[in-house]
Amino acid sequence: MESAIKFELPNELNAIKPPERRGIRRDYVKMMVLDKATGQTEHTQFYHLDRFLKKGDLLVLNVSRTVPAVLKSKREADGAEVEIRLAHRKNESVWEVLPVSGDLKEGDIIRFSPALTAAVVAQSSETPFVSLAFNLCCSDLFNQIYSLGEPVRYEYIQEPWNLDYYQTVFATIPGSVEMPSAGRAFSWELLFRLQKKGVRIAYITLHTGLSYLLDDKWHKGPDKNFENYIVPEETVHVINKTKQEGGRVIAVGTTVVRALETAALEKGELHAAEGWTNLYIQEKTNLQVCDGLITGMHEPEASHLQLLSAFIQSEKLYSAYREAIDQHYLWHEFGDMNLIL
Template sequence: MKAGVMDFYLPENLNANLPPEKRGLKRDQVRLMTLSRKTGEIQHDRFDHLPYFLQPGDLIILNNSRTIPASLQGDCIREGVQILPRVEIRLARRIFDDTWDALIIANSVRMGDVLHFSEKLTATVIAEIDTSPLKTIKFNKGGSELLNLIYILGAPIRYEYIEQPWDLNYYQNVFATHPGSVEMPSAGRAFSWELLFDLKKKGIQVDFIQLHTGLSYLLEDHVDPKENPEEYHIRQHTMEQILKAHSSGKKVIAVGTTVVRALESAARNEELSGATNLYIDQDSSLKIVDGIITGFHEPRASHLDMLTAFLPKHHLFHAYQQAIHEGYLWHEFGDMNLII
């Protein structure tokens, strides 16, 4: 465990294993814990009351990347002979139109092996990545044809706390438009069209960037953001809106840790498109992001280090202990946290 990462005990019953809609809630009716950056004060509320915590002119930045069904099942074939049936392959990040880094859930798969997904789709393992369980695979299709087959054959990536498979629609944000994320940019899940309308009605601005999220786990380990560059794209108009809000004393609120990384990388590098592996912690000085909307993060997750850039670690630890005591739910189907 990195020395700076926060550790705590998370009771198993606080892992949200059902979408809110299956718990009798609308997606924007999950709970909301707000934290003051200045004082660490905690308030407990509901996510559809978000407009009450913001002011006219504040700017919310969302990630409009759309989740793809990035878990594939394939037979592993070596020299024409099937050696493993039904191996799970989790796409991690796109390298080229026909080439991806992927996590193959089978230790014995090696370079040169062929993964057979269907009569139309196969992939060959073409490289192993040093110091990583990821392997590079090259499909026999590319571009939109490959994406269409992934949608036909794939399923959403599902971790052990989700007890049963759910349709891909449960892993989509309502505003998502650009397919490419292998896991849902989950901080945006609780936004509904009604809530977006209410925000705009109050004069709170909403804009979008694009960042295709990668895997958050490699087998038993959290992914280190420094070893997981993610490609981002920010429109010139969006950056102008961000700088205008920031300079006029309004708050820029990033929805999700990946949005924070993208915006802060753009501010540091003065590049609106690129790849970010920026690691943010308590020693980082945030340049343009004033607040964050995020879910609750697991013990020892690197995302917790990022949150200490917004408020002191002791305030964050106390808030998480309160969240556990109050029964907040964790993970992509769980409750939300606003730090402002």
């Protein structure tokens, strides 16, 4: 199993800029369609998605909106500069954050702007995170974060792209510190075309946490990564109706799989739920809700690949990924797409 998801990803296949800056629309990225039963592949573009979905199928989208999670501040006591990355929102005014530069200890007050300060309320040598209690909450806090912050950007991205490039068109509820990127390729035009065909659309919310913690010693598996989710009653109703009528439930992104399967696990059947999930989905997981998946291209040995192997045998997945490399698919949040059905 382990060897099946190791592969070399050539540097030139890192998507270093959004499709729109490569001269194509967001829904014109490549799409590899992968038959989960046979492992057969077909190569097309994402705007042809409607050809592969049928009337009565259901797409489930994550409406979490990306927040610009990189924030600069100064320590009130001595004016020392401190840069942090928001990691997980604990409540309306408290976030777990990762200090990137500068030291923070319990009791420190840091200032981000004339209007925004935060106190360090928890710190431990067992974790790289500290907890910050901000002096603002709710929309006032988000307004400050949106005006001051920058999106999290990893080493393969060389330019600071505007936050708009890190949003899906349908995102409404702020909270993700990294873009739920599987939904990025959708345009409103494509969503309307799918609805016209009779494809249903429903929504969940899962706020993504910070995945890379700068130091490998802190790297945690998915079972240690708690993310906040909401599966509303309305979505449960549409999923149940779809299944009763023989349609397929297609998750848009690993975040959607995690939320839906968590909500089904607690009582053995899907029900409306909210809370924190640390569900670790892998090859042996018996998926109760999701029949198919739309996702991006995942890094070698990533836990996301183990989640994908709950849909398709890892050997078939590995073979398809070799093909995607040969076909020059692009990886990461600005890259190409994979439909598993």
